[in-house]
Amino acid sequence: MIGDTTCDLKNRKDSCTKSIKSIYSELQFEQLINEYTRVAAVEKDGAPHTSNTLIDHFATNRPNYILRAKVLKLGMVDHYLIFAIRKINAKRLIDKQVKQVETRSLRNYDKQLFLDELSAINWNEILAPTNGDPDLMASVFNNVISSLLEVHAPLSVER
Secondary structure, three states: OEEEOOOOOOOOOOHHHHHHHHHHHHOOOEEOOOOOOEEEEEEEOOEEEEEEEOOEEEEEOOHHHEEEEEEEOOOOOOEOEEEEEEOOOHHHHHHOOOOOEEEEOOOOOOHHHHHHHHHOOOHHHHHHHHOOOHHHHHHHHHHHHHHHHHHHOOEEEEO
């Protein structure tokens, strides 16, 4: 299960958090994201304050299938991105007669250049024509990210 909720998993006293953790426990799910996923500037008692919450969840009942689950702190918005990398069993792929696998070539990948270009994207301008339609916004977001990835880490087919 993956999602953005209003339940802060770092707040052990919150009833919503207790409920989510109870459900996870009942289903034998393990939350794989343990870092804060939302950092926001708020005002508390008339003074600036930082609010840190873990409200983006990635829970699974098969943690051994996940190689890595992390928080990507891009700094574009107050929500950080979460991602997971699933393990691929080469024997299972062979058993299913998979002849080729698409991967991204990181041979010439420059992390800093990628992050610089990603942070230079004017999302307000790109998403303005979507008029707030979440499906269209997701499609535009995916196209922009895919185009950027194609430049920095192009797809390659392995046989």
